[in-house]
Amino acid sequence: MFKKTMTTIGAGVALAAAGVLASGTAAFAHECFNPNRSEQGNAGASHSQAWLTVHIDELTAGLPEDDAECVLDAYAATGAPTSFTIMVKGAVGQDGTIASNNPHPEKAGDGSGIDEIFAAHGADIVGSFEECGVPMPF
Template sequence: MFKRTLTNIGAGVALAAAGVLATGAAAYAHECFNPNRSDQGNAGASNSQAWFTVHVEEITEGMSEEDASCFLEAYASTGAPSSFTIHVKGVNGQDGVIAGNNPHPEKAGDGKGIDEIFAAHGADIGFAFESCGIPAPF
């Protein structure tokens, strides 16, 4: 249980830092999620040590209330998901990047199978920053 808590805390810290999901750090650009899994499936996956759910609201930590509200409203207008259940730990302690060796990078954000957050929704995140006049951290 302690190990799971540390895994979740570590993932949360990593995602809060990566919450901008596009800082340019390769490790964060490749966070993998399943865009077709149901909310119930995501909840079940979050009970494992390998998957962790992050909410888009975490991106707004440190923003003024006005900027956070604008960002969330602009992001929601894109129709992009409000949370992502990401793979944070692979088997035998490997990293959580499932699609990292995908020989078809054009499929990294196609909405089928496993996608990478930034490939799938980086434009939505960028739009929210830009439309609110908030300097994007990428």
């Protein structure tokens, strides 16, 4: 129970950090994910200390039920993933982040290699909250 609670708290913090980082010009490893990895691969990766699976429905925790349902339905309509296995432990030789030295920012959300959540699906996430008139939780 304690481990699950800590994981959920960590996931919320990671997504909140990703949102803050997405508002800047640089993208960092805290929001990096592999868009081509299978669910089984994500499950295996999340057993390591470097990757953590976060779920979009965690963004609606604490919202009134109608608002949460609206946001999740709007997000589901986009066809974007409902969870992301993100890198939470820095990359060696990259100043602790995967994307810090990326010379091709246009590839940050192209669906291959390592992508950034907000480069790839930020419009889907933010748009779902806006469509429902619900403020973002971060």
